[in-house]
Amino acid sequence: MNAPDSSNALAARSELPALMQALGSKAKAASALMARAPAAIKNKALLGLATRLRSQTGSLQAANAMDVERARAAGLAAPLVDRLILSPKIIETVAVGCEQLAAMPDVIGEIIGMKQQPSGIRVGQMRVPIGVFGMIYESRPNVTIEAASLAIKSGNACILRGGSEAIESNKALAALVQEALAQAGLPQEAVQLVPTTDREAVGLLITMPQHVDVIIPRGGKGLIERVSRDAKVPVIKHLDGNCHVYVDDPCDMAMAVTVADNAKTQKYSPCNASEGLLVARGVAADFLPKIGAIYAAKGVEMRCDAEARVLLAAVSGANIQAASEQDWYEEYLAPIISIKVVAGVDEAIAHINQYSSHHTDAILTRDHMHAQQFLREVDSASVMVNASTRFADGFEFGLGAEIGISTDKFHARGPVGIEGLTSLKYVVLGNGEVRT
DSSP: OHHHHHHHHHHHHHHHHHHHHHHHHHHHHHHHHHHTOOHHHHHHHHHHHHHHHHHTHHHHHHHHHHHHHHHHHTTOOHHHHHHHOOOHHHHHHHHHHHHHHHHSOOOTTOEEEEEEOTTSOEEEEEEEEOOEEEEEEOSOTHHHHHHHHHHHHHTOEEEEEOOGGGHHHHHHHHHHHHHHHHHHTOOGGGEEEOOOOOTHHHHHHTTOTTTOSEEEEESOHHHHHHHHHHOSSOBOOOOOOOEEEEEOSSOOHHHHHHHHHHHHHSOSSSTTSEEEEEEEHHHHHHHHHHHHHHHHHTTOEEEEOHHHHHHHTTSTTOOEEEOOGGGGGOOOOSSEEEEEEESSHHHHHHHHHHHSOSSEEEEEOSOHHHHHHHHHHOOSSEEEESSOGGGOSTTTTTSSSOSOEEOOSSSOOEEOOTGGGEEEEEEEEOSSOOOO
């Protein structure tokens, strides 16, 4: 029995380069059609997809249940299983995201910054699709719809390679996308799912610059490091989500407690959950016992500096540990948070810029000047005032959906929506001018 299975696996692997080249070639051809598709047609596909998601919720959940059962049987970590679940709420969220995208203006072909030059020519920039993007992601099957819907709206084609743990969910979702594309008169090949769980497909996808214009990895640090290291095409990425909440002096105490609680405990597994809590010394004695009691009740382990440990010592049932240097860097994705007392906003900013992953950081304050300083000086993709870090999300930012979060400093930064999947080219309008 083993020999035929092994032979089949070897045969399948030998066919993989041809499969990936075929996907790339079809995507490139589809991207040319998508680039010139009218806004009304793209919006029709998005609205059709939203309708299908709602009407097929039951069958989508049935496919998802197969993935979840297999993941649990294989001992997949709880946070990853949580990301894998395709609940009715999540399906409704991505359906609303499709509708939100459809309602947004079409930026493709938009010309900005047109200026008359002394020579007589007018020079500006036109927004155009990138072409083909490859998306490599783990666990979350809703990413299939987020990526597909953004590809449609931005006039791109995409090749999606989801995690093996979500293969049945992703197949079911991708089928709905292709149905919606076909009904709207758009090429089905504009959104293609890599149909194999063979990891070698990733290595091939990221080394096809003749077909793929950009790669977007969304998953664990190991995946993103591998893609960044081995890709032969540009990569839009973030490695960690070590986000912080800084409680300033002065602050609205009740609001600070509520926001600091939400930023950590609303959901532990996302990359925008707060992993570090910084508290100004002037409010620490009042604030820390209040938030500590909430964290204790929810089973959150607190890894603290010496000053915070003293202030939290009297909290009943609190799990308080001494923080190590590594804790300031850590993305826990779990009910654990690091806590440090700082002198004020200057020390908070310095700590964040040294230890954070430059993803999302928030200040809770009543001081306008402190807020402005924090916004200017914190070197992160999303910086917030008096709001939970959990809002760092394309849907919450009004982008309709996001393809991922970028902590790079070029092209796209923060949640990557429609504009992050476009490029600007210079356009020149003249009336017979020649250079002398």
